Amino acid sequence: MWINLYTLIYDFFFPEEQETPIYAMAAALSLRAPPPALASAIALRTFSTTLLSTPLKPLFASSSRALRSTPFPPFLSLLPSRRLAVRACADGGNGASFSRQFDFDLFTIGAGSGGVRASRFAATYGAKVAICELPFSTISSENAGGVGGTCVLRGCVPKKLFVYASQYSHDFEESHGFGWAYESEPKHDWSTLIANKNAELQRLTGIYKNILQNAGVTLIEGRGKIVDPHTVEVDGKLYTARHILISVGGRPNLPEIPGIEYAIDSDAALDLPSKPEKIAIVGGGYIALEFAGIFNGLKSEVHVFIRQKKVLRGFDEEIRDFVSEQMSLRGIEFHVEETPQALVKSTDGLLSLRTNKGTIDGFSHIMFATGRRPNTKNLGLENVGVDLAENGAILVDEYSQTSVDSIWAVGDVTDRLNLTPVALMEGGAFAKTVFLNEPTKPNFTAVPSAVFCQPPIGQVGLTEEQAIQEYGDVDIYTTNFRPLKATLSGLPDRVFMKLIVCANTNKVLGAHMCGDDAPEIIQGIGIAIKAGLTKWDFDSTVGIHPTSSEEFVTMRNPTRKIRKDSASVVEMSGDKIKSAG
Numbered sequence: 001m002w003i004n005l006y007t008l009i010y011d012f013f014f015p016e017e018q019e020t021p022i023y024a025m026a027a028a029l030s031l032r033a034p035p036p037a038l039a040s041a042i043a044l045r046t047f048s049t050t051l052l053s054t055p056l057k058p059l060f061a062s063s064s065r066a067l068r069s070t071p072f073p074p075f076l077s078l079l080p081s082r083r084l085a086v087r088a089c090a091d092g093g094n095g096a097s098f099s100r101q102f103d104f105d106l107f108t109i110g111a112g113s114g115g116v117r118a119s120r121f122a123a124t125y126g127a128k129v130a131i132c133e134l135p136f137s138t139i140s141s142e143n144a145g146g147v148g149g150t151c152v153l154r155g156c157v158p159k160k161l162f163v164y165a166s167q168y169s170h171d172f173e174e175s176h177g178f179g180w181a182y183e184s185e186p187k188h189d190w191s192t193l194i195a196n197k198n199a200e201l202q203r204l205t206g207i208y209k210n211i212l213q214n215a216g217v218t219l220i221e222g223r224g225k226i227v228d229p230h231t232v233e234v235d236g237k238l239y240t241a242r243h244i245l246i247s248v249g250g251r252p253n254l255p256e257i258p259g260i261e262y263a264i265d266s267d268a269a270l271d272l273p274s275k276p277e278k279i280a281i282v283g284g285g286y287i288a289l290e291f292a293g294i295f296n297g298l299k300s301e302v303h304v305f306i307r308q309k310k311v312l313r314g315f316d317e318e319i320r321d322f323v324s325e326q327m328s329l330r331g332i333e334f335h336v337e338e339t340p341q342a343l344v345k346s347t348d349g350l351l352s353l354r355t356n357k358g359t360i361d362g363f364s365h366i367m368f369a370t371g372r373r374p375n376t377k378n379l380g381l382e383n384v385g386v387d388l389a390e391n392g393a394i395l396v397d398e399y400s401q402t403s404v405d406s407i408w409a410v411g412d413v414t415d416r417l418n419l420t421p422v423a424l425m426e427g428g429a430f431a432k433t434v435f436l437n438e439p440t441k442p443n444f445t446a447v448p449s450a451v452f453c454q455p456p457i458g459q460v461g462l463t464e465e466q467a468i469q470e471y472g473d474v475d476i477y478t479t480n481f482r483p484l485k486a487t488l489s490g491l492p493d494r495v496f497m498k499l500i501v502c503a504n505t506n507k508v509l510g511a512h513m514c515g516d517d518a519p520e521i522i523q524g525i526g527i528a529i530k531a532g533l534t535k536w537d538f539d540s541t542v543g544i545h546p547t548s549s550e551e552f553v554t555m556r557n558p559t560r561k562i563r564k565d566s567a568s569v570v571e572m573s574g575d576k577i578k579s580a581g
């Protein structure tokens, strides 16, 4: 009955529409090309829950802005219509796009983590979707990229493969204390690593293309540029769409100093023809530290240059100190408060780095890991008036909608929290909001993250400094111990862990760890923190023995109590230094 009423009213208001994207209904009733089984199942579920179970749900609420700008008579907002809701959202605030025909319901620019997720989900919800992406290359440029994006081709995945490669040297070193002896030092073959990594990237980009194809998304190879709020140009050809999603990510940002043309960035560092003998890495962020660990493990001489006193700005202060100490013990040389001013190439091909403190010679490579810039240049955004931040990032509301109602943006190009799982979350939330009529905001609280340096870091929730600012009264639990493995390896490896607890509610506000397996451990702790568990919950959990992670449930006494009123820090003896050795 609801369907008939809905169709009658819709057709009364929009008789001219021939092919209407009734997203969920179309898929369920096979009005389009037969959708995959999953799409049918989801569409059917959506159809039944939205149209039948909640007939009075105000379905115009596709986004906050759409809700404000709906051009329909108010009574229509009570109708159980996905079709109307999608229209309201697509309208751009003036009703003009309601009567237009478009080539696609969604046109996505950039097939990285966020773009692929959003496009796939939108297509699964029944939308007609196209996505454009630059031709494949291991090194990105204005004209090269590849399906899969940064994470798959030039970020998380190849980087982690390199981390694995580099960890063996530490394992070999540890193994002697456990009775292993080698006739000669194991040798590493750089070209094997590069060839195997590149074969894996080819496999992965193929998988991503299949994912899009299986979801029914049209893939167009080429550079996308926005022409107007509903039109994208790809290499001279125009495509119209009710919605445009920008998910073009970012690219490395190098300073303009003399000799910068001799520097490499993280793209190039993952695809070098030969292993660096001596490398300078400029930058103190997570990418710089990860590459420092990689090249150190692969036996390059590594120097890290940072402008500030400490690495990893924004991380917990104790973690910042601990990680640089541990990395120094593994042979990495840190040059703090040293700002590069020029690069010079000598006749023997080696490079020198001139800084505010002097010149260091003899580098085979100088890598800059000095941040990334959103890819918004030459995208045609000025044609349509999409608002940008000073650094070029696209400004969006809580639903990822830009200042132009038909244009949305997700992922690194919005410079919110530049991580792959966050881009996925934003892409998924966008698709739900626009094509499933479930207004969904990405939730940025308690997002766990890792730094795959050596030893690695895992963190979730607030740092001590943030917790004090937000809550005032906090109890800090820390432990710093020699892990069991180090007792026989004889290496100076240690582990640091920290819990930050709200003194008034007992809620655990943050967890931080630097030591072996920290990213794997923190993913689990992240669930507890996201769920708002208390220190009592941690204390009542039985540990797994013998592990490092059991320390997270056995830190009984606070290391210090910080109280806002008395402006005091009470240092406790607690189990601040706990050694298994």
Ligand SMILES: Cc1cc2nc3c(=O)[nH]c(=O)nc-3n(C[C@H](O)[C@H](O)[C@H](O)COP(=O)(O)OP(=O)(O)OC[C@H]3O[C@@H](n4cnc5c(N)ncnc54)[C@H](O)[C@@H]3O)c2cc1C
Residues within 6 Å of the ligand: 109, 110, 111, 112, 113, 114, 115, 132, 133, 134, 140, 144, 145, 146, 147, 148, 149, 150, 151, 152, 154, 155, 156, 157, 159, 222, 223, 224, 225, 247, 248, 249, 250, 266, 287, 375, 379, 410, 411, 412, 413, 418, 419, 420, 421, 423
């Ligand atoms: C070295 C490195 C290591 C990283 N490690 C991690 C990690 O361990 N964990 C983690 O969570 N995150 C990591 N990241 C971050 C992660 O890669 C990004 O957050 C994620 O890829 C962002 O996804 P996105 O969809 O926003 O953009 P991207 O994945 O960058 O995708 C954007 C796509 O758009 C394409 N494109 C650009 N302009 C156009 C155009 N005009 N037309 C068509 N296509 C275009 C690009 O070619 C690219 O494929 C790392 C990043 C780097 C650089």
